[in-house]
Amino acid sequence: MAELVKLEGVTVAFGGVKAIDNVNLTIEDNVGIVGIIGPNGAGKSTCLSVIAGARKPKTGSVEVLGHKITKADTAKITRLGVARTFQIPRPFTEMTVRENIMVAVTANHRLSNAEADARTDEILERLGIANQAELLTGALPLAVRKKIEVARGIATQPKLLLLDEVFEGLSDTEIQDMVQILRDLDKSGIRLVLVEHVLRALRQLASTLVVFEKGQMIATGPVDEVLNSDRVKDAYLGHRSTP
Numbered sequence: 001m002a003e004l005v006k007l008e009g010v011t012v013a014f015g016g017v018k019a020i021d022n023v024n025l026t027i028e029d030n031v032g033i034v035g036i037i038g039p040n041g042a043g044k045s046t047c048l049s050v051i052a053g054a055r056k057p058k059t060g061s062v063e064v065l066g067h068k069i070t071k072a073d074t075a076k077i078t079r080l081g082v083a084r085t086f087q088i089p090r091p092f093t094e095m096t097v098r099e100n101i102m103v104a105v106t107a108n109h110r111l112s113n114a115e116a117d118a119r120t121d122e123i124l125e126r127l128g129i130a131n132q133a134e135l136l137t138g139a140l141p142l143a144v145r146k147k148i149e150v151a152r153g154i155a156t157q158p159k160l161l162l163l164d165e166v167f168e169g170l171s172d173t174e175i176q177d178m179v180q181i182l183r184d185l186d187k188s189g190i191r192l193v194l195v196e197h198v199l200r201a202l203r204q205l206a207s208t209l210v211v212f213e214k215g216q217m218i219a220t221g222p223v224d225e226v227l228n229s230d231r232v233k234d235a236y237l238g239h240r241s242t243p
């Protein structure tokens, strides 16, 4: 596979508003963990949805993991090995943690009950939430609900996992916990692309950054290079101090 992600001339519009406008973005494979940053409303989540194949562009083409997915349906894209998490966790609140993960494990795979059980247990362990497995998700703290999001993301055994603001609202300890989880996923060979505001987490994880501003991709490259560019400092904070 040459490229992890290749967007060419991608535009997504909501009514008259172009959420992303004629974006050309290539992410090579094996560039480490990728962070997508930028101000609110810049188009980051929309870009993630396009890569996940959930949002179809008005114009342009989308390739992920070496496959053209511009018009592919989401079930096919899941089978190709792409999964995503959402900024606002969306667990089924009337189900337990375990059931939430089980639903995702069995959604796209024909598994025996024993296989589904084993895979669910393994994911609970990996995320460090085996102790909470039998609790209903509705009343759980945000940090656990964020972990359930990630658990559901890896339930389909993706090659590429797209994460939308997985650190948002977490305490410093919870951030470090999640950093370690993502490091382990990275080590296991899952490619990670994170939309993220929490730069102190990204600095620990990401090798490559992509910067969006007002629907445009304005910079991409190694983390330090991107964060030190004047263009990015201007866009990100409106003034030239390090973001």
Ligand SMILES: Nc1ncnc2c1ncn2[C@@H]1O[C@H](COP(=O)(O)OP(=O)(O)O)[C@@H](O)[C@H]1O
Pocket (backbone or CB within 6 Å): 014, 017, 018, 019, 020, 038, 039, 040, 041, 042, 043, 044, 045, 046, 047
């Ligand atoms: N479902 C939607 N309906 C209408 N407008 C949307 C929708 N999703 C995003 N937008 C608009 O598109 C722009 C980019 O949004 P988004 O991709 O969510 O930005 P970010 O994730 O960088 O904050 C914003 O102006 C936002 O209001």
Ligand SMILES: [Mg+2]
Pocket (backbone or CB within 6 Å): 044, 045, 046, 087
């Ligand atoms: Mg967003």
